[in-house]
Amino acid sequence: MGNSVRLAKLQANPVVMASLGAVFMVFVWSGWIILSRAGVQSSLTPADLTMIRFGTAAVFALPFALRYDWAKVTLWKAVIVSLGCGFPYTMFSFYGLLSIKAANAGVIVNGLLPVFGVILAFLVLGERTTIRRLFAIGLILLANLIMMGQPQAIQDNWFGWLMLIGASLVFSIYMFLAKRYGFTSRDALAFLPLINAVLFLPIWWMSDSGIPETPVSTILLQASYQGILVSIVTLLITFYAIKHIGAMTLSIYFSFVPFVTALLAWPILHESLSITEILGIILCSVGLLFYARKG
Template identity: 70%
Template sequence: MTQFIRTNPILLSSAGALLMTFIWSGWIILSRAGVQSSLTPEDLTVIRFGTATLVALPFSLRYNWKKLSLHKAVIVSLGCGFPYTMFSFYGLQGVKAANAGVIVNGLLPVPGMILAFVVLKERSTKSRMLAILLILAANMIMMGDLSQLSSHGIGWLMLFGASLVFSSYMFLGKRWGFTTRDVLAFLPVINIVIFLPWWFLTDSGISQAPWSDLLLQASYQGVLVSIIALLLTFYALKHIGAMTLSIYFSFVPFVTAILAWIILKEHLSTAEIAGILLCSAGLFLYAYNGRQKTAKSS
């Protein structure tokens, strides 16, 4: 039985995709807790990419930098780099973790579909359009009534920004053919080199944070999310494909809401629960439709 598991890439990829769902959800929870401590969004960002750079240093030193298209590497790095984390962290200062799971992860297919249409001239199916409408409806529900715009509007805009830049990373990373080794080698390094000067100019709360918090953020943000999750994602993409992987990711908003309720004691209204379920349904429909389309074309 053990030997079967070890030699079955489909099973291992599925297990990795399931783990990724919890890693991504846990990242939202940990980041929400982090920005409510003495740590600033700039602190969390420098901890993330500083740690990731140290861990990925062996890959970076052995990497053939001469073959790299620098402008493409910078664009992809920023898509999954400090613009994404800064948008996310500032958004999480005022928006609950469960809401962030819907806004950031739920909106990912929308700019992805727009980029595919504009760049690749790829038309979407009716089922996918329905899925997009469900996702947008879920986001409207999670935002609540218009009276909340004054208190949460900036946070929502920040999370929208996070979703937009991360979509560009997924689209361009695949289009330009970057591999796991490429991204491991240049993404942390490029981000820490560009962001570090800015961090020195800002106020920091690192000196006031307990060592336990710093170690937790460094290990989760810099190692689990930036290194291990990246390896799991590329392994799963290779063996089960992007569409199947995205089906697993469709449960991120739901899992995030459950974890936020358990860990952060964030209570949800009936409308927010409906929004989370609607977003998960829309993401699942979007991913499932894409998988069916891929199967028919192969």
Template identity: 40%
Template sequence: MTTGSPSQLTGYAAAWSIVFVWSFWLIVSRVASDSGLTIYDLTALRYGLASLVALPLCLYYKAWRGLRLIQVAVVSFILGPIYILCVFSGFLYAPAAHGGIFMNGVLPLVSMVFGLILFRAVPGARQLFGAALILVSAVVLAWDGTATTSPDAWKGDLLFFIGALFFSSYVILSEHWKISSIQIIFCGTVVNAVLYLPVWALWLPSGLADAPLQPLLLQAVYQGFVPNLVGLLLIAHASRTIGNGNTSSILAAVPGGGGLLGALILGESLSLLSILALVLLTVGLLISVRRRRPLPA
């Protein structure tokens, strides 16, 4: 991959930075149940705390300007509670490594399918071969995880895959609509906070009052600020400067990072078959990287 211009360099730097951010987020989310917080609490932290920072910025920059109502609705829905609750629910069934595999590892494959359906972007032979390797490795990992880790691991894998569908849609639309970072934060954080927090406070089960302080602070900082602010800014910048194909492929390095951190921090182990499938997945990701001109910054 050529990284000649400054905008391309910062785009690749942003994409690789989010690899570490997402890998560690997998670990933090996997241990969230030990804090006593419910998945609804984690979602509330994600929107509520981030909106404390996002709301003044959105008001100052008038983030809604230039956005059509349908764009606000679509982006807010894609980054909304259904997506987040699916992901958090997945960690109740499957290891942290599977979160990286089935959310980030399949992103190039999902992006190709969406690009073909929505924009008639036909992938080349190289991308198709890489996608085939990704698909085979994902199937093997799902089967092996169910056989060796937990009989319910497939439920988590399915929930993670649904999350990948949402996330890939976000990456594609942020590029296609040329939505700015502050507009993404407005839709993904402020709009969802306004819609979700009253529902959570009035009707959804919560363990917030009884959660130990240290785990609560960890979840508050990482769920509240890292994904919805730092993550969205980095991904939006990378998607605009190096394109959604390269962004998705680099982000798909997260499976390896998640597997390594899961083994080092949580003591999770992968069978030899899963390790081989993870290697195959990585090869498929490298093959599927598309060389393309960046979008105007």
């Protein structure tokens, strides 16, 4: 009886529920990097993974799209925001993960988000940042250089690093514009999966596919995680968390994504880390914490 009462009180507290949702999302996003790295190492191509993700999401989000008031949204704004969190982001990420380890990708993609965010805010809105945030950005950039390794390693994997930087850039644009245009979770759920599925289908159709050679279990795992858990469930949790604990607090939770990704990559993908890479992960996490901290 007492446990039931405590559980009811917990569920009735939106701040607690939003905080638990934020913790859940940290593991989901970290798991997404791990699963995507495993996916591109299978017979599936980056285009296959992208089509599986948005095709599955579009099917499950179709009831929301059919009931959505499309007259209230400016189509070109919806398309731009959808692409920022859509197939350009996933294709950049998947091509980067072909050659870059999961832990390193977690640092590059997540670490550069506030860097691009500050740049966009300055170029578009003329907003200046604080000394503390500039210090945090310095730590993050240093962490990125450490994760990339020696100049020869950067030269050998330049395409993968460039793809991950591109993924961070387009996702930063998505976060910036989604907030600026005032889109809600209902808006994003209605048009984001559908627009990406429709626009990417011809691209996937004209590309080589490894789906016929892929076990059904692998396809179902990618479809359920990429298309349902990441594209729909975490989308709803993100907007709920922002509403009740704020975007700044949520970003503090997300600062642990590189660290959690590294922990998961070791037992799941058997990707070991050097001392310098561990230092890079710690520096990135500290930089993100400094950036997100209030005051």
